Amino acid sequence: MKKTPKIEEIxxxxxxxPGIKAGGINCGIKSGRLxxxxxxxVIPASCAxxxxxxxxxxxxxxxxxxxxxxxVAQAIIINSGNANALTGLQGLADATEMATLxxxxxxxxxxSVIVASTGTIGNPLPMEKIRRGIPxxxxxLGDKDGSEAAQAIMTTxxxxxxxxxxxxxxxxxxxxxxxxxxxxxxxPQMATMLAFIATDATIPARILRKLxxxxxxxxxxxxxxxxxxxxNDLVVLLANGMxxxxxxxxxxxMSYQGLQEALxxxxxxxxxxxxxxxxxxxxxxxxxxxxxxxxxxxxGIARTISTSNLVKCAIxxxxxxxxxxxxxIGYSGHTIDPEKIDLCLxxxxxxxRGMKINxxxxxxxxxxxxxxxxxxxxxxxxxxxxxxxxxxxxxxYVEINAHYCT
Amino acid sequence: MKKTPKIEEIxxxxxxxPGIKAGGINCGIKSGRLxxxxxxxVIPASCAxxxxxxxxxxxxxxxxxxxxxxxVAQAIIINSGNANALTGLQGLADATEMATLxxxxxxxxxxSVIVASTGTIGNPLPMEKIRRGIPxxxxxLGDKDGSEAAQAIMTTxxxxxxxxxxxxxxxxxxxxxxxxxxxxxxxPQMATMLAFIATDATIPARILRKLxxxxxxxxxxxxxxxxxxxxNDLVVLLANGMxxxxxxxxxxxMSYQGLQEALxxxxxxxxxxxxxxxxxxxxxxxxxxxxxxxxxxxxGIARTISTSNLVKCAIxxxxxxxxxxxxxIGYSGHTIDPEKIDLCLxxxxxxxRGMKINxxxxxxxxxxxxxxxxxxxxxxxxxxxxxxxxxxxxxxYVEINAHYCT
Numbered sequence: 001m002k003k004t005p006k007i008e009e010i011x012x013x014x015x016x017x018p019g020i021k022a023g024g025i026n027c028g029i030k031s032g033r034l035x036x037x038x039x040x041x042v043i044p045a046s047c048a049x050x051x052x053x054x055x056x057x058x059x060x061x062x063x064x065x066x067x068x069x070x071x072v073a074q075a076i077i078i079n080s081g082n083a084n085a086l087t088g089l090q091g092l093a094d095a096t097e098m099a100t101l102x103x104x105x106x107x108x109x110x111x112s113v114i115v116a117s118t119g120t121i122g123n124p125l126p127m128e129k130i131r132r133g134i135p136x137x138x139x140x141l142g143d144k145d146g147s148e149a150a151q152a153i154m155t156t157x158x159x160x161x162x163x164x165x166x167x168x169x170x171x172x173x174x175x176x177x178x179x180x181x182x183x184x185x186x187x188p189q190m191a192t193m194l195a196f197i198a199t200d201a202t203i204p205a206r207i208l209r210k211l212x213x214x215x216x217x218x219x220x221x222x223x224x225x226x227x228x229x230x231x232n233d234l235v236v237l238l239a240n241g242m243x244x245x246x247x248x249x250x251x252x253x254m255s256y257q258g259l260q261e262a263l264x265x266x267x268x269x270x271x272x273x274x275x276x277x278x279x280x281x282x283x284x285x286x287x288x289x290x291x292x293x294x295x296x297x298x299x300g301i302a303r304t305i306s307t308s309n310l311v312k313c314a315i316x317x318x319x320x321x322x323x324x325x326x327x328x329i330g331y332s333g334h335t336i337d338p339e340k341i342d343l344c345l346x347x348x349x350x351x352x353r354g355m356k357i358n359x360x361x362x363x364x365x366x367x368x369x370x371x372x373x374x375x376x377x378x379x380x381x382x383x384x385x386x387x388x389x390x391x392x393x394x395x396x397y398v399e400i401n402a403h404y405c406t
Numbered sequence: 407m408k409k410t411p412k413i414e415e416i417x418x419x420x421x422x423x424p425g426i427k428a429g430g431i432n433c434g435i436k437s438g439r440l441x442x443x444x445x446x447x448v449i450p451a452s453c454a455x456x457x458x459x460x461x462x463x464x465x466x467x468x469x470x471x472x473x474x475x476x477x478v479a480q481a482i483i484i485n486s487g488n489a490n491a492l493t494g495l496q497g498l499a500d501a502t503e504m505a506t507l508x509x510x511x512x513x514x515x516x517x518s519v520i521v522a523s524t525g526t527i528g529n530p531l532p533m534e535k536i537r538r539g540i541p542x543x544x545x546x547l548g549d550k551d552g553s554e555a556a557q558a559i560m561t562t563x564x565x566x567x568x569x570x571x572x573x574x575x576x577x578x579x580x581x582x583x584x585x586x587x588x589x590x591x592x593x594p595q596m597a598t599m600l601a602f603i604a605t606d607a608t609i610p611a612r613i614l615r616k617l618x619x620x621x622x623x624x625x626x627x628x629x630x631x632x633x634x635x636x637x638n639d640l641v642v643l644l645a646n647g648m649x650x651x652x653x654x655x656x657x658x659x660m661s662y663q664g665l666q667e668a669l670x671x672x673x674x675x676x677x678x679x680x681x682x683x684x685x686x687x688x689x690x691x692x693x694x695x696x697x698x699x700x701x702x703x704x705x706g707i708a709r710t711i712s713t714s715n716l717v718k719c720a721i722x723x724x725x726x727x728x729x730x731x732x733x734x735i736g737y738s739g740h741t742i743d744p745e746k747i748d749l750c751l752x753x754x755x756x757x758x759r760g761m762k763i764n765x766x767x768x769x770x771x772x773x774x775x776x777x778x779x780x781x782x783x784x785x786x787x788x789x790x791x792x793x794x795x796x797x798x799x800x801x802x803y804v805e806i807n808a809h810y811c812t
Contacts, residue, residue, distance in 0.1 A: 054736040054737045055735075055736040055737070055738075055741070055742055056732050056735065056744045056760075057736075083729070086728075086729060086732055086757070086760065087762075088745075088760065088761045121728075121730070122729045122732075123762070185716060185730075187737075226715045226716060227713075227715065228714055228715060228737070231732075307633075309633065309634060309715070309803075310590070310591060310632060310807055313806075313808050314807060314808065314810065316808045317810075319808060321527075322492075322527075323492055323528045324634070326462050326491075326528075327462060327635070328634070329461075330461040330462030330635075331634070331635040338461060351492070354462075355492060356492050356528035356529070395805060397719075397804075398801045400719075401720060402720065402722045402723025402724075402725060403723045404720065404723075
């Protein structure tokens with residue numbers, strides 16, 4: 001039996017999904033750049049969301065939590081330039097007003113509107129601008145291809161982040177597409193700084209939650225730019241059921257597995273786009289840990305290496321400072337046997353059984369000068385694996401973050 | 407009754423202590439800079455040591471652990487420029503040879519020599535240079551004031567770090583003095599990158615261990631430059647008992663408390679010197695947390711703020727980005743009530759009950775441009791306090807660490 005290629009990448013992002021419209025405008029929060037985005041499903045969709053574990057949360061997330069519990073949504077309104085965090089009761093009132101205005105203009109239930117914000121922390125939302133912006137944004141909806149929405153959610157991002165695919169299973173297929181933003185304050189513990197994904201498959205909310213949680217754990221929760229977990233992290237998944245063919249209910253079914261695979265592919269691609277656009281980043285670093293006793297151990301060690309300032313500076317400088325990688329493994333908090341560990345840079349072995357070997361330093365330097373670097377760690381104490389993604393740490397990162405408010 | 411001033415700061419460092427000699431030379435590990443140091447007590451001393459919790463440790467530390475268990479030492483030999491870590495069995499043999507050569511040249515027991523190394527990781531020690539250097543270093547011992555030892559342990563440090571004091575209790579007094587190094591890879595979990603302290607007080611090793619552990623927890627274990635815990639961290643405390651007047655045995659005695667106070671003062675001053683000389687640092691940041699339910703909570707939150715790249719970049723830029731401090735409190739992992747928290751920069755209140763207040767931004771900027779900044783956090787949920795020290799994160803930090811090996 002000939003195997004059909006299952007994943008077909010297609011152009012566009014969230015609006016590649018049938019029944020999903022999106023748009024973005026400048027409403028005046030930022031000068032000259034898009035700052036207000038809307039995603040709309042022509043029919044109510046099942047929804048699931050995961051949000052930051054930071055104890056201090058954006059006001060809009062308190063609102064969203066209720067929506068996710070209900071499991072139904074039809075629109076997402078997002079502003080950039082202001083995080084609506086540390087804004088107290090006024091912040092909650094403002095988020096509620098954003099949802100209500102969006103609902104009134106779209107003619108839908110206010111409780112089916114999800115609200116998200118991203119930007120600087122501690123200032124009240126400029127509501128007069130948002131009040132004028134929402135009706136204008138609703139009128140423009142569907143006029144363009146929707147990629148303005150992906151632009152309007154950007155802050156220090158330098159490129160918009162969109163991805164879509166069609167998934168084929170036997171004679172059926174469905175579409176999944178999404179957009180994300182994030183460049184600094186990236187160390188998701190539950191979700192990353194804003195990602196919105198939709199599919200036309202038909203999936204009840206309780207299944208959607210499971211699919212999303214698993215997918216986020218292996219994608220957004222495994223990336224880090226600077227080990228700072230944001231107050232506003234949010235990932236939303238909508239399934240509008242436009243596609244009645246592709247119905248996912250039974251967790252043991254092939255369609256469930258297919259949906260998980262398609263979603264994992266989408267979240268991983270969006271997560272990777274965030275790291276490629278990390279503040280000041282010049283290189284993408286993949287940390288692949290194998291031979292761990294547990295998945296938690298593999299993930300923990302990969303994550304620790306991915307957050308070491310010293311490892312990231314060395315890679316910025318193209319400096320094969322292998323010791324720093326071993327140092328990070330050593331302080332990861334996991335029990336390891338240093339004398340078993342092998343370490344590779346791409347396919348070049350640099351540490352064998354815990355000892356640095358006499359590797360070709362020029363070749364190591366050439367590897368570190370590539371756009372993408374794989375750090376391979378073999379712990380040789382089990383069978384579990386994990387991959388974490390990060391970027392290098394450059395003087396530009398410091399410059400961006402030394403003058404963010406001013 | 408008039409209270410005598412108890413702590414009298416005196417010039418010099420470890421050699422300010424009677425019976426302690428020290429010296430430093432260049433033996434050729436580094437070009438043109440001192441790289442081999444020796445500390446010697448004219449009589450055997452009680453000793454205690456704490457070392458890194460990194461699972462990957464320098465070979466010399468395996469040797470030292472035995473010395474600390476025995477509790478007696480008479481000399482410390484230290485090289486800079488090479489960490490003797492990731493060097494396997496050869497590393498252990500080299501550390502043993504360093505101890506033996508030092509002992510033979512001084513005419514003392516090899517098991518009373520402590521060995522420490524600091525520098526790049528993963529290269530074998532250049533033993534032929536060290537073999538020639540040790541006899542030369544022993545011959546020079548006592549010719550100068552010993553501050554060359556503090557220079558010879560430096561790596562990326564820009565200043566030598568020494569401190570000494572005389573402690574007066576009623577009619578008795580004793581001396582305590584030490585030296586330290588450290589500038590990058592500073593996030594001690596048990597001790598920091600090399601500090602050596604001596605006192606002439608008479609103290610049995612079992613008491614010395616307790617005094618040192620407590621002191622390190624409040625000083626070296628509360629500083630961070632870059633959240634990277636070194637493989638070579640080591641703090642050693644020698645008490646040579648030259649001063650028979652000042653005998654510490656009973657843990658409830660005033661002399662015990664006096665010794666703890668003098669030691670805490672010394673370790674805190676040395677820890678502060680390390681942060682002031684943090685790689686690329688332009689400012690010293692003190693994070694003072696109060697109103698915590700437990701000491702662990704206070705320490706954890708102070709430590710989390712002190713390791714946030716984003717907080718440190720904002721302070722480098724003189725940018726009053728208050729939100730980032732709150733973000734770090736939020737992801738510290740401790741249970742807090744965001745709506746209770748007050749935040750100050752020096753004496754300027756910037757957050758009240760979890761909301762950013764309309765503070766004078768120009769004044770905030772002036773505060774952040776000072777050499778020393780106090781971030782005050784009041785959690786208002788208990789009575790415990792903690793202080794952590796860190797420095798800002800500058801482009802210079804990245805430059806230093808982008809080309810450390812090359």
